[in-house]
Amino acid sequence: MKTIQYDELLKLTHDLLVNALGYREEEAAITARVLVEADARGIPSHGVSRLDLYQKNLRGGFAKTGVEPEIVFETPSSLVIDGHDGIGSYIADYAVQKTIHKAQHAGSAFCAVRNSNHYGIAGFWAERIAAYAMIGSAFTNTRTCAIPTFGRERVLGTNPLAIAIPEDDERCFLLDMATTTVSHGKIEVYDRRSQPMPAGWAVDAEGVGTTDATAFEKIFYENERYGGHLFLGGEGEETGGHKGFGLGLLVELLCSGLSLGMSSLETFVPGQGSGITHFFGAIRLDLFGPPDALKKHLKAILDTIRQGQKASGQARIYIHGEKEAEARERSLREGIPLDDATCALLEKLRHA
Amino acid sequence: MKTIQYDELLKLTHDLLVNALGYREEEAAITARVLVEADARGIPSHGVSRLDLYQKNLRGGFAKTGVEPEIVFETPSSLVIDGHDGIGSYIADYAVQKTIHKAQHAGSAFCAVRNSNHYGIAGFWAERIAAYAMIGSAFTNTRTCAIPTFGRERVLGTNPLAIAIPEDDERCFLLDMATTTVSHGKIEVYDRRSQPMPAGWAVDAEGVGTTDATAFEKIFYENERYGGHLFLGGEGEETGGHKGFGLGLLVELLCSGLSLGMSSLETFVPGQGSGITHFFGAIRLDLFGPPDALKKHLKAILDTIRQGQKASGQARIYIHGEKEAEARERSLREGIPLDDATCALLEKLRHA
Numbered sequence: 001m002k003t004i005q006y007d008e009l010l011k012l013t014h015d016l017l018v019n020a021l022g023y024r025e026e027e028a029a030i031t032a033r034v035l036v037e038a039d040a041r042g043i044p045s046h047g048v049s050r051l052d053l054y055q056k057n058l059r060g061g062f063a064k065t066g067v068e069p070e071i072v073f074e075t076p077s078s079l080v081i082d083g084h085d086g087i088g089s090y091i092a093d094y095a096v097q098k099t100i101h102k103a104q105h106a107g108s109a110f111c112a113v114r115n116s117n118h119y120g121i122a123g124f125w126a127e128r129i130a131a132y133a134m135i136g137s138a139f140t141n142t143r144t145c146a147i148p149t150f151g152r153e154r155v156l157g158t159n160p161l162a163i164a165i166p167e168d169d170e171r172c173f174l175l176d177m178a179t180t181t182v183s184h185g186k187i188e189v190y191d192r193r194s195q196p197m198p199a200g201w202a203v204d205a206e207g208v209g210t211t212d213a214t215a216f217e218k219i220f221y222e223n224e225r226y227g228g229h230l231f232l233g234g235e236g237e238e239t240g241g242h243k244g245f246g247l248g249l250l251v252e253l254l255c256s257g258l259s260l261g262m263s264s265l266e267t268f269v270p271g272q273g274s275g276i277t278h279f280f281g282a283i284r285l286d287l288f289g290p291p292d293a294l295k296k297h298l299k300a301i302l303d304t305i306r307q308g309q310k311a312s313g314q315a316r317i318y319i320h321g322e323k324e325a326e327a328r329e330r331s332l333r334e335g336i337p338l339d340d341a342t343c344a345l346l347e348k349l350r351h352a
Numbered sequence: 353m354k355t356i357q358y359d360e361l362l363k364l365t366h367d368l369l370v371n372a373l374g375y376r377e378e379e380a381a382i383t384a385r386v387l388v389e390a391d392a393r394g395i396p397s398h399g400v401s402r403l404d405l406y407q408k409n410l411r412g413g414f415a416k417t418g419v420e421p422e423i424v425f426e427t428p429s430s431l432v433i434d435g436h437d438g439i440g441s442y443i444a445d446y447a448v449q450k451t452i453h454k455a456q457h458a459g460s461a462f463c464a465v466r467n468s469n470h471y472g473i474a475g476f477w478a479e480r481i482a483a484y485a486m487i488g489s490a491f492t493n494t495r496t497c498a499i500p501t502f503g504r505e506r507v508l509g510t511n512p513l514a515i516a517i518p519e520d521d522e523r524c525f526l527l528d529m530a531t532t533t534v535s536h537g538k539i540e541v542y543d544r545r546s547q548p549m550p551a552g553w554a555v556d557a558e559g560v561g562t563t564d565a566t567a568f569e570k571i572f573y574e575n576e577r578y579g580g581h582l583f584l585g586g587e588g589e590e591t592g593g594h595k596g597f598g599l600g601l602l603v604e605l606l607c608s609g610l611s612l613g614m615s616s617l618e619t620f621v622p623g624q625g626s627g628i629t630h631f632f633g634a635i636r637l638d639l640f641g642p643p644d645a646l647k648k649h650l651k652a653i654l655d656t657i658r659q660g661q662k663a664s665g666q667a668r669i670y671i672h673g674e675k676e677a678e679a680r681e682r683s684l685r686e687g688i689p690l691d692d693a694t695c696a697l698l699e700k701l702r703h704a
Contacts, residue, residue: 073640073641075459075639076459077429077458077459077460077639078459078460078639078640080640080641106429106458106459107427107428107429107430107458108429108460108462110460110635110639110640112640147663148657148660148669149669149670150662150663150666150668150669150670151657151660151661151662151663151666151669152660152661152662152663152664153660153661155656155657155660156657163602165602165605165606165609173601173602173605175595175598175599175601175602177592177595177598181585181591181592182592198590198591199591200586200591201591203663206663206664207661207662207663207664207666208663208664225661226661232584232585232592232595232596233533233584233585233592233596234552234591238550239533239550239551239552239553239586240529240533240534240584240585240596242670242672243527243529243584244584244585244592246527246529246672247527247599249525249527249654249657249671249672250515250517250525250527252653253517253525253650253653253654254517256653257517257646257649257650257653258637258640258646259640260640260641260645260646260649263652263653263656265656283462285610286427287427287429287430287462288425288430288432288462288464288610288611288612289425289432289612293612294609294610294612297609297612298605298609300615301604301605301608301609301615302601302605304507304615304617305500305503305507305508305601308500308503308504308505308507309503309504309505309559309577309578310502310503310504310559311499311502311503311504311555311558311559311560312504312558312559312560314502314503314559316502317500317501317502317503318501318502318594319601320594320598320601
């Protein structure tokens with residue numbers, strides 16, 4: 001573990017993207033920003049350690065540098081973009097800028113994107129829209145890993161959703177969540193420790209709930225179809241697993257459906273682009289009244305929640321986005337922590 | 353248990369609303385429709401049994417008949433409505449009609465509503481918008497009953513969300529869910545049977561997870577602040593309870609926040625209207641291309657999910673809204689089942 005200054009990691013990541021991966025300057029600039037933001041916010045699973053995946057995606061032909069996104073359909077308040085298998089963050093940046101611009105004129109705007117690639121943390125894009133005094137949202141499908149309620153076949157991705165609502169000029173409520181119970185990295189931790197994982201995270205190849213992280217990892221990598229992540233709410237309907245599945249499916253319909261793009265099941269087929277799809281939304285706060293009055297009211301509601309009585313042994317109720325914003329402040333002050341594996345990856349790419 | 357024909361129950365409910373509760377004809381017509389639709393779809397908790405609650409709300413001064421909703425703010429693609437403590441379904445009907453009309457001209461439209469009342473099943477309103485080849489959404493806050501992650505005080509309601517996306521000319525994907533793990537009725541069933549309820553449904557007055565349904569019911573009714581429902585994902589963060597809490601809080605910010613209305617915590621204060629708030633959204637499908645091509649693609653994605661391999665012992669993967677649509681067809685064919693308590697309530701109101 002070592003720590004590195006934000007600007008230093010940003011420059012290093014940018015240079016590695018250009019020199020080791022062959023990104024154009026403009027692709028590297030936004031990609032480095034999104035990755036370093038994830039590390040700074042305490043989300044290392046989506047940080048610069050992704051350079052490994054990004055390199056594999058380029059080598060596998062799933063992603064290409066030097067490609068421009070194309071608007072294939074538009075109205076005054078909407079657009080559909082074909083990313084032509086380009087760099088995910090570069091495509092998302094283009095889509096989000098166009099969406100914000102249209103919302104500034106039309107009041108709200110929505111954008112569906114097909115043939116894109118991994119765009120980093122969804123919250124980055126939702127928050128960027130919210131910075132314009134809008135309600136920002138960002139959705140994406142992913143490589144398949146998740147199982148519908150009563151199923152056993154991986155037909156959907158972790159399908160995260162992010163929604164940002166401005167609270168004041170500095171902060172926003174930022175819900176950024178996989179619609180599955182957990183991301184894969186959390187299961188890997190239990191496997192490495194040979195410990196049982198909590199119920200409600202995953203099912204085996206028969207579609208039956210399992211807490212055996214090591215057996216699950218074997219199943220997950222030995223076959224491409226059966227056994228996988230459960231959606232939020234866990235197995236079956238008793239604890240609401242069908243609700244989480246519904247949220248994951250909603251994300252799929254918005255991203256793959258409205259872009260006329262590939263479904264999660266069709267992503268990452270060898271010989272073609274990854275086929276990842278996104279959806280973005282921007283709704284101006286002043287559609288509902290004077291933004292300052294609205295922010296004041298939104299803040300008052302959030303303060304009520306913050307001030308609610310705590311559970312036994314708990315000191316704080318966290319509003320969504322607070323932990324990440326505080327981690328970011330700490331990172332700017334004290335540097336960004338990087339684990340040994342990530343440091344080794346950066347070193348390897350530097351000498352590639 | 354008896355069964356009753358749809359049209360007969362509709363007329364009976366309408367007449368009871370007018371004669372026993374004092375609703376105006378136009379208030380009774382839409383309210384009867386929403387309640388009977390819930391019974392027909394197999395959601396009796398939100399059906400005509402609610403007449404009891406609606407009568408109590410009138411008597412308690414939380415709701416009033418004979419009041420018209422008022423537009424207090426609007427733009428070409430948005431409006432804020434003050435319901436002036438009128439009848440919830442009547443206000444929602446007005447809001448949804450206005451929202452659809454604006455979306456037909458602007459492409460999309462959004463509506464925040466304050467000082468309303470219970471509007472029945474959220475899915476009814478989302479689906480109504482979807483019938484116009486739009487993505488329909490409906491959100492509402494409710495009386496407080498739910499506990500944030502790491503809290504012990506009821507500061508939010510069950511805060512349901514509903515989103516409908518057309519699949520073909522007949523059907524839509526219809527996700528209609530409380531953001532809490534379960535509604536209160538499910539806990540009552542375990543209490544009546546003196547059985548432990550599943551983990552992840554509720555916490556006690558200390559904010560600690562409990563499976564003792566009988567003890568929980570006592571806590572829930574003996575004090576107004578501590579102990580209550582958990583959000584989807586259950587207790588703490590391990591199984592994603594903070595995600596469900598985030599969804600409930602999102603609903604609160606959209607409804608109470610954007611309407612400048614009361615938060616869940618401020619609802620149902622004696623001496624004033626209930627203060628319930630809603631939010632509706634309508635986004636035209638043709639913002640993203642030819643609706644027929646989009647529906648065909650959405651249907652293809654849903655069919656892939658339907659055809660996925662089933663878990664051991666399971667025969668079917670349900671798309672959201674299918675169970676309810678099939679129950680509705682059965683009800684139209686065979687009559688709507690009403691339990692004894694509901695029959696007795698209707699009888700009592702008829703002789704009031």
